[in-house]
Amino acid sequence: MKVLLVQSWLGGDGPPVYPVGLACLAASLAGHEVTCFDPNVAADPLGGLAARIREFRPEAVGVSLRNIDSTNTRRSVSYLPPFAAVLDTARREFSGPLIVGGAGFSMFAGPLMDRYPAIDYGVYLEGEATFAALVAALAGSGGDVAAVPSVYRREGGRVLFSGPAAKADFTDLPVPDFAVLPLAPYAAVPWGVGVETKRGCAFACLYCPYGFLNGRAYRRKAPGRVAAELAGLQALGLTRFTFLDSVFNAPAEHAAAVMRAMIDRGLTMAWSAWFTERGLTRELLELARDAGCDTVIFSPDAYGDTALRALGKAVTRAEIDAGYALVRDMGCFDVSYNFFKNPPGQSLAQALAMLGFILRARRQMGRRAHFELSTLRVEPHTALAALAAREGRVAPDDDLLEPVRYGQKRTAYIEKFFDLFLKARGK
Numbered sequence: 001m002k003v004l005l006v007q008s009w010l011g012g013d014g015p016p017v018y019p020v021g022l023a024c025l026a027a028s029l030a031g032h033e034v035t036c037f038d039p040n041v042a043a044d045p046l047g048g049l050a051a052r053i054r055e056f057r058p059e060a061v062g063v064s065l066r067n068i069d070s071t072n073t074r075r076s077v078s079y080l081p082p083f084a085a086v087l088d089t090a091r092r093e094f095s096g097p098l099i100v101g102g103a104g105f106s107m108f109a110g111p112l113m114d115r116y117p118a119i120d121y122g123v124y125l126e127g128e129a130t131f132a133a134l135v136a137a138l139a140g141s142g143g144d145v146a147a148v149p150s151v152y153r154r155e156g157g158r159v160l161f162s163g164p165a166a167k168a169d170f171t172d173l174p175v176p177d178f179a180v181l182p183l184a185p186y187a188a189v190p191w192g193v194g195v196e197t198k199r200g201c202a203f204a205c206l207y208c209p210y211g212f213l214n215g216r217a218y219r220r221k222a223p224g225r226v227a228a229e230l231a232g233l234q235a236l237g238l239t240r241f242t243f244l245d246s247v248f249n250a251p252a253e254h255a256a257a258v259m260r261a262m263i264d265r266g267l268t269m270a271w272s273a274w275f276t277e278r279g280l281t282r283e284l285l286e287l288a289r290d291a292g293c294d295t296v297i298f299s300p301d302a303y304g305d306t307a308l309r310a311l312g313k314a315v316t317r318a319e320i321d322a323g324y325a326l327v328r329d330m331g332c333f334d335v336s337y338n339f340f341k342n343p344p345g346q347s348l349a350q351a352l353a354m355l356g357f358i359l360r361a362r363r364q365m366g367r368r369a370h371f372e373l374s375t376l377r378v379e380p381h382t383a384l385a386a387l388a389a390r391e392g393r394v395a396p397d398d399d400l401l402e403p404v405r406y407g408q409k410r411t412a413y414i415e416k417f418f419d420l421f422l423k424a425r426g427k
C-alpha cells in the first residue's frame with residue numbers, strides 16, 4: 001500500500017522540530033511504500049502538500065498532530081487552523097482513508113473527531129503497532145478494521161472507538177527511520193532532533209499528561225540500541241540532539257548505562273536532556289559531560305516547598321539549590337529552568353525567592369543560565385483538569401480544545417508582576 005505520512009503544519013510558528021513520530025511510523029510499515037512530508041520545512045506548505053499527493057498518489061494519508069497550541073502563554077497560538085488547512089488540502093487532493101494520530105490527537109481524540117469530519121480514522125496513543133495494523137486492514141491483508149485496537153472510526157454517522165491497545169515493548173518495535181526526511185532543516189535548532197531512551201513517567205505532576213500518553217511504568221530501550229540509533233544519526237551528519245524522555249535521569253541507572261554505551265561507541269555529538277534534581281550526583285553529571293551533554297534542563301516549576309507539593313513535584317527547594325550548585329560548580333554546562341509564575345500553593349515570599357534565585361543564577365552563570373516563566377494550561381487527563389472542574393474554572397464536560405489558563409486567584413498580582421518583569425527584559 002502507498003502511504004503518505006504528514007506532520008501537521010504549525011502555521012509558521014516557531015522553529016521546526018524533527019517529526020520523530022513519523023520516523024517511528026515509517027519504520028513500522030515494512031512492506032508498504034512510504035513517503036513523508038513536513039509542511040513546517042517546506043517553502044510552500046500547503047501547495048507542497050498538494051503537489052506531493054498528486055505526485056505520489058497515496059492509498060492512505062496519515063497526519064500527525066503533536067501539539068494543539070503553543071506553550072508561549074504570553075502569545076498563545078492555536079495550531080488547529082493550520083491543522084484544518086492540512087486536512088482540507090489533503091481531502092481536496094485525495095479521496096481515500098485520511099488517518100490522524102499523534103500526542104495532540106490522543107489528548108483530544110473525541111472532540112477532534114467531532115470537529116473535523118474529514119478525519120476517517122484516529123490512532124489513539126502510541127501509533128506504531130496500531131497504525132501498521134490499520135494500514136494492513138485497509139489494504140485487505142490484515143483482517144477487519146473494526147477489530148484493530150486503539151482506533152477511532154466513523155460508521156453510520158457515528159464515531160466509534162475500538163478500545164485501547166496494550167503498551168508495546170521496545171523489543172517489539174523497529175528502530176525509527178530517520179532517513180525519511182532530511183535532517184538539515186531541523187539540525188539548525190539546538191533541540192530540533194530528538195531521541196528517546198524510554199517511555200513512561202513514574203512522576204505525577206499536577207498538570208502533566210505524560211502518564212496518560214505513555215503510562216506510569218518505564219519501558220526502557222536497551223542502552224546499546226540507543227547508542228546504535230545515535231551512531232546512525234551521527235553518520236547522517238548530525239552534530240547535536242536532545243533526549244526526548246520526560247526525565248532523562250530517572251531511573252538513574254538506565255541513564256548511566258545509556259551514557260556509557262554512548263561513550264563506548266565513540267559518539268561525538270553534543271546533547272541536552274531534562275533532568276530531575278532528586279538523586280542527581282556529580283558522578284552522573286561527570287558521566288553526562290563525558291558523553292557529550294552540554295545543556296542540563298530542569299523543570300522544578302516552583303521554588304517553594306508549599307507550591308512544589310501543590311504541583312505534585314517530586315523535589316524540594318533544597319534539592320533545587322543542590323542541583324543548581326552541582327551544575328554551576330562544574331562549569332561545563334548551560335542550565336535551563338522552567339517555572340510557573342503563579343501556580344497553586346504560590347505565595348509572595350516564594351515568588352520573591354524564585355526571582356532571587358533567577359537573578360542569582362544569571363549573576364553567577366551569566367548567559368549560561370536560561371529561564372522560561374509560563375502559566376499553567378489546563379489539559380485533559382490531568383489532575384489539574386479535575387482541580388479546575390472542582391473549582392468551577394471549567395465545566396466538567398469542557399473539551400479544553402480552547403486553552404484555559406490556570407493561576408492561583410488570590411495571588412493573581414504575582415503573575416502580572418512577572419509579566420511586567422519579562423516585558424522589561426524584552427521577552
